[in-house]
Amino acid sequence: MTGSASMSPRSVLQPVTWLRIAIIVLVLLVWEAVAASGLLYRDVVPSLIAIGKSLFELLAFPDMPVRIDVDVFVFRIDQAVRIPHVYWHLYTTCYEIIVGTLIGGLAGLIVGIALGGSRLLRRAYEPMLYYFGPCPKIIFFPLMIMWFGVGPGSKIAMGAVSCFFPVALSVAGGMREIDQILIRVGRSFRANTWQMVTKIYMPAMRHPIINGLRLGFGVALIGTLLAETKLSNRGIGFLVIQAYTQFNMPLMYSLLIVLFVLAIGANALIGRFGGLDEIKRK
């Protein structure tokens, strides 16, 4: 038996874990060294302590007064409290992304089912979606401002437009992958269109739909946040661009950390919710 074959999984895993730790430590050390050396412009690379302090203040320093007015059973809570302002901006961004994803996802689902269910529609319209899909959606933002104003409406619209294409293409592809036997079973039971959609197509396409939604959510997040950086007075994108204009680099890094944690967390959540992990294991 060779040496490598006799190694236990634990001993194979260990060097990988050590290397990962070493890479992380090396990156942090290089970062701190660059911050201390002043090689880049002052404060472009702030020290990790400054970023950590800024992140703590961002998430924990209660600087924004809000009024809580809720009914809990027979009790009524009505009082003024102070919260870190980032949560209000985070709420705005999450609201815009979720509503945008829902609108774009629903439209994409309907269009995807129509394209996947008809050979003629697929041949007529799918190439348009296919080539139109990768275009930079942010260029539509001036139109969204004209149509929906400078408030959250234009950001929701950006999210919806961004989300629509991956969902539509994924659902259309998923429709074509449905086992024909299932469709014949539905037809033999004389299911109407609504029953076919809810009882056959949707359950059979759960994974393409969730996969499309995951992709759609990712681009909706980008579209919404980019729109916030361009023209807004609320949201995490607005805070990022405000930190840039004030040259508050520790705050900008803190916001980017929050953003990436939000994006990666939501992506993982959608994947787990849709059972994509199960597919990968199979």
Add this chain to the structure above:
Amino acid sequence: MSASDTIIKARWFAPLLGFGSIVVGVLVLELSIRIGVINRITIPLPSDILPAFPRVIVEEDVLSRFLLTAAEAIAASILVTFFGVAGGVILYHFRLLRAATETWIAAIAAAPLVLIYPLYLVIFGRNASTIVMMGFTAGLAPVTLKTLEGLSATRRVLIDVGRSFNLTPWEQFWKILFPSALPTIFVGMRLGLIFALINIVGVEYLINFGGLGQLINELTDRFDLPGTYAAICFVILVSMCVFFLTERLERWLRPVE
């Protein structure tokens, strides 16, 4: 089979239906704006947008803007290709490094990297370097992953043939591994180019600097609605042409199954 079925199944019918739908949509839009159903302050008449095309192309110097965007995209693509392919080759040869970092690179590929553009603005300034570096950052991970995938998918028998000829590691790479992985590497390069182009035009618009993206921003700031719509249509057409051409090139390079 009836005559209508024959027409529907004809090869030309579906593209004609697609094109016809666009024409009908534009006509309905024109009519809706003329009778006041849609406010012409928000959407200009399509008949006003059409003449804006030659005006935008001539007066706004679209050709030089297009060339500037193309130059930025080419610069980003060269960087992406060089560092992405090199990264993939390094990861292929150092298995431990691959095991430690492949999931990280996949996570980076899925992350909304374009959102760090304010950071690049601070580091590189409001100039073409920021735009090129943004394109490079967006395109790097797909090229690295695809290169790695292509090299890993090299058939064992080809590697064994190389060994039986006593090829040096250098010869093994250039004569066996690289030619075998080339189609997959090209898929990665295409993805990288698309990611880079999307980010380049987007950042040009956001920071109001550069070529086609800046054009849209300038026309919007002047409230030249027909011009804005024409410029957006122009950028979409350019993007579609690039995607179409790169796809054809990829198909041409792909080996016959």
